Amino acid sequence: MKTTLAGEMIAEFLGTMVLILFGAGVCAMTTLFGKGVPGEVINGGYTNINIGWGLGVMLGIFIAGRITGAHLNPAVTVSLAAFRGFPWTKVIPYSLAQTAGAFLAAALVFWNYHPAFLKFDPALEKTAGIFATFPAFPAFPFAGFLDQVVGAALLLLLIFAITDERNHPAVNFAPILVGLLVVAIGMSFGGMHGYAINPARDFGPRLFTVMAGFKNNGLTDGSGVFWVPIIGPLVGGLLGAALYDFAIRPHLPKE
Numbered sequence: 001m002k003t004t005l006a007g008e009m010i011a012e013f014l015g016t017m018v019l020i021l022f023g024a025g026v027c028a029m030t031t032l033f034g035k036g037v038p039g040e041v042i043n044g045g046y047t048n049i050n051i052g053w054g055l056g057v058m059l060g061i062f063i064a065g066r067i068t069g070a071h072l073n074p075a076v077t078v079s080l081a082a083f084r085g086f087p088w089t090k091v092i093p094y095s096l097a098q099t100a101g102a103f104l105a106a107a108l109v110f111w112n113y114h115p116a117f118l119k120f121d122p123a124l125e126k127t128a129g130i131f132a133t134f135p136a137f138p139a140f141p142f143a144g145f146l147d148q149v150v151g152a153a154l155l156l157l158l159i160f161a162i163t164d165e166r167n168h169p170a171v172n173f174a175p176i177l178v179g180l181l182v183v184a185i186g187m188s189f190g191g192m193h194g195y196a197i198n199p200a201r202d203f204g205p206r207l208f209t210v211m212a213g214f215k216n217n218g219l220t221d222g223s224g225v226f227w228v229p230i231i232g233p234l235v236g237g238l239l240g241a242a243l244y245d246f247a248i249r250p251h252l253p254k255e
Contacts, residue, residue: 005090008068009097015064016072016098016200019056020105024205026052027130028109032116050186058179065175069163072098073198075237079156083241095200102204106131110212128214131205133194133229141228144193148232151189151197153240155181155233160244166252196229203230 003011026049057072064070071077074095080086109131110117121127128134135144161167162177186195196202206226209217218225 003067005093008090009093011064011067012071012094012097013101013104015060015068015070016101016204017060017105018063019053019060019072020102020201020205021108022056022059023053023201024106024109024131025112026056028113028116031127031130032113032120046190050183050190053186054179054181054183056179057182058175061175061178068094070175072200073155073233073237074098074200075152075198075233076156076159078234079237079241082238083160083245098200099204099207102200102202103208106205106208107212110208124212124214125216128206128209128216128218129194131209131214132202132218132226133196134216134218134223135193135225135228136191138223138225141225144225144228145232147189147192147195148197148229149236149239151185151195152233152236153243154185154189154236155197156237156240157244158240160241161248164244164249164252166249166254193228193232197233197236199230199233201229202226 029052030045030048060072061070064072069080071080071094074091077086077091077094077098081088081091117124117127135141137143158181159178162181163174182197185197189195203226206217206219210219215221216223
């Protein structure tokens with residue numbers, strides 16, 4: 001049975017929603033249940049955050065993988081359109097579905113942890129980072145931009161390597177491997193700008209923070225940092241995909 005565009009969008013919506021539920025959920029756990037000291041985290045801290053996001057990606061892939069291949073990320077969608085023949089006409093619908101899924105997931109996480117938000121940050125002045133990413137060094141935004149480019153380039157380079165049947169015939173392990181890949185990127189390139197490496201993962205929840213009244217949202221607070229995790233992953237994704245196709249794929253066996 002051929003899947004319709006509506007069915008594909010539902011799959012991308014739900015897959016991305018699952019990804020963000022686990023990702024934003026683990027950020028809420030490590031931030032809101034500390035000892036009340038701003039910036040202090042518990043429950044494994046950064047290690048748990050990396051593992052939570054990686055598992056979220058893996059589980060989101062299991063939701064949408066059979067229907068769409070589980071893009072769950074506009075950077076993946078654009079790179080597949082540029083290098084794998086994915087229809088450009090579907091890029092915007094997929095990206096909208098991904099962003100909407102991320103938005104709803106952020107709302108659900110906020111609703112679930114609302115009492116903890118009221119206790120830890122009643123004015124919503126310091127916890128938008130649970131949902132969206134921000135630069136570690138605001139005076140040097142292009143350092144975070146480079147971080148996003150490198151992280152997304154690694155993401156697409158390795159996704160192409162993992163899912164290429166000419167390179168790895170046993171692609172049934174792809175969801176697990178991609179999840180571990182996200183953990184590795186977070187551990188190695190997560191400090192400068194939170195390793196969004198996914199425009200929908202960042203912009204959907206950031207839109208929610210604006211609507212929910214978070215002060216430090218990166219979109220309406222005058223900082224203007226919202227563009228970094230949008231443009232950086234798109235550029236990095238294309239670079240990583242190109243690197244794989246021009247440097248590795250031509251040398252693989254044809255069968």
